[in-house]
Amino acid sequence: MERFERQMILPELGIEGQQKLRSAKVLVVGAGGLGCPALLYLAAAGVKTIGIADGDKIEASNLNRQILFGYNNIGKSKASTTAKIITEKYPDIHVNAYDEFLTVENIPLILPHYDVVVDGTDNFASRYMLNDASVLFDKPLVYGAIYRFEGQVALFNAGNGSANYRDLFPQIPTFGEVANCSEAGVLGVLPGIIGILQATEAIKWIAGIGRPLVNKVLFCNLTNHSFYEIDLAPNEDAQKNRPTTLEDFQKANYSADCMTVADIGWKKALESSTQKTSVFVDIRDPTEMPRWSSSQCLEIPYGRLAERAELFSGETPVFLFCQHGIRSRPAAVELRKIFKRNSIYSITGGVEHPDSPVRLLK
Amino acid sequence: MRIEVHTIKMFGIIAEKTGTHVLSAPHMDDTDQFTAWLFERYPQLEGVRFTLAIDKQLIHSNTVLNEGAEIALLPPYSGG
Numbered sequence: 001m002e003r004f005e006r007q008m009i010l011p012e013l014g015i016e017g018q019q020k021l022r023s024a025k026v027l028v029v030g031a032g033g034l035g036c037p038a039l040l041y042l043a044a045a046g047v048k049t050i051g052i053a054d055g056d057k058i059e060a061s062n063l064n065r066q067i068l069f070g071y072n073n074i075g076k077s078k079a080s081t082t083a084k085i086i087t088e089k090y091p092d093i094h095v096n097a098y099d100e101f102l103t104v105e106n107i108p109l110i111l112p113h114y115d116v117v118v119d120g121t122d123n124f125a126s127r128y129m130l131n132d133a134s135v136l137f138d139k140p141l142v143y144g145a146i147y148r149f150e151g152q153v154a155l156f157n158a159g160n161g162s163a164n165y166r167d168l169f170p171q172i173p174t175f176g177e178v179a180n181c182s183e184a185g186v187l188g189v190l191p192g193i194i195g196i197l198q199a200t201e202a203i204k205w206i207a208g209i210g211r212p213l214v215n216k217v218l219f220c221n222l223t224n225h226s227f228y229e230i231d232l233a234p235n236e237d238a239q240k241n242r243p244t245t246l247e248d249f250q251k252a253n254y255s256a257d258c259m260t261v262a263d264i265g266w267k268k269a270l271e272s273s274t275q276k277t278s279v280f281v282d283i284r285d286p287t288e289m290p291r292w293s294s295s296q297c298l299e300i301p302y303g304r305l306a307e308r309a310e311l312f313s314g315e316t317p318v319f320l321f322c323q324h325g326i327r328s329r330p331a332a333v334e335l336r337k338i339f340k341r342n343s344i345y346s347i348t349g350g351v352e353h354p355d356s357p358v359r360l361l362k
Numbered sequence: 363m364r365i366e367v368h369t370i371k372m373f374g375i376i377a378e379k380t381g382t383h384v385l386s387a388p389h390m391d392d393t394d395q396f397t398a399w400l401f402e403r404y405p406q407l408e409g410v411r412f413t414l415a416i417d418k419q420l421i422h423s424n425t426v427l428n429e430g431a432e433i434a435l436l437p438p439y440s441g442g
Contacts, residue, residue, distance in 0.1 A: 034442045122442035147374045147439035168420065169438045173411050184441060191442065217420075219373055219436070221383070228371065230434065232420035 017207035033191030035120030055101035065188035131165035151194035
């Protein structure tokens with residue numbers, strides 16, 4: 001078959017390897033910076049059945065790295081658009097689009113249909129949930145994660161004696177000091193490379209090529225092209241927080257595990273501010289939109305919070321917010337520690353949350 | 363006289379907070395001693411979550427350090 005001719009002549013792949021790729025079913029979770037390149041290369045290589053789960057819609061700020069999408073896709077659902085783009089390009093590939101975020105409820109309905117899972121998510125709660133689900137349903141998980149110019153890649157839960165994500169990081173971080181791309185920033189080339197490394201590991205595993213990153217984690221730094229590979233082993237103690245039955249998995253609340261006592265929702269914060277004088281603090285950069293023209297809101301960028309000790313050393317409840325609730329959380333946790341008080345909060349979800357009163361003026 | 367030091371490799375936010383991807387530490391007996399030294403030298407790392415690897419092998423509890431052992435500080439990344 002001409003379509004795969006060039007790769008089938010590789011002795012490591014051959015007809016047999018190609019058949020394995022063809023009959024494999026790979027679920028890519030997240031059509032973002034990692035998911036997009038991974039999806040393209042899995043489809044190009046001939047993985048005939050690909051699932052893509054993503055509840056987001058395409059935004060302009062995605063375009064620097066979510067390489068499947070272009071200007072004419074803005075506003076559309078990521079999963080369905082991915083399916084359309086891939087199947088138009090490669091009509092021989094079948095794509096199942098799930099226009100929803102994976103949850104403990106829908107994972108048992110989706111995951112079992114696939115052979116391999118690719119983690120293209122962008123937050124810790126999802127990563128731990130996906131990891132635990134992969135172990136529960138016995139599916140290899142191709143892990144990938146990025147931070148500015150650095151990335152991590154590994155193949156977890158791939159057979160007996162194989163480590164999983166918790167053997168690397170046993171506990172879910174309780175505050176997001178390491179943020180996602182909207183907070184930390186990223187050039188498309190980084191998730192491009194890490195995502196393709198993930199596709200590589202999936203292909204190697206399926207076709208039985210080379211040495212997959214089993215019980216290994218590859219650390220990459222693009223600023224100096226350095227690679228650091230570490231070995232890890234399954235660790236019983238590291239697994240103690242992982243649910244081991246379907247019932248326990250479906251009762252688990254991964255987002256809550258990630259939250260701290262410093263978190264509060266908009267509704268509660270606004271309600272509380274009607275009962276007791278409070279102050280809202282917008283810790284975003286002045287250029288971030290939209291702004292909130294409320295009299296009870298102060299604008300103090302994150303980097304300048306330390307200059308306003310008088311605000312935090314008093315008793316007035318303080319509600320910090322940012323664009324997504326990711327910067328405000330470590331800020332609130334830190335300020336609570338410094339000023340030894342509990343009435344400093346971070347508003348969950350920030351300006352982008354549906355309950356947020358901060359709106360673009362029409 | 364050979365003075366044994368540990369090469370410390372840092373990644374992600376840890377490298378950012380310390381301002382370097384690599385540094386040297388004087389010989390330590392074990393990783394608990396090392397982390398105490400680390401937090402004293404770099405208090406900005408307090409509260410930052412990371413896993414340690416000794417000579418590229420991940421560890422989960424206090425581990426004896428051989429002379430010249432390389433230590434890596436590995437924080438989780440969440441970006442995707």
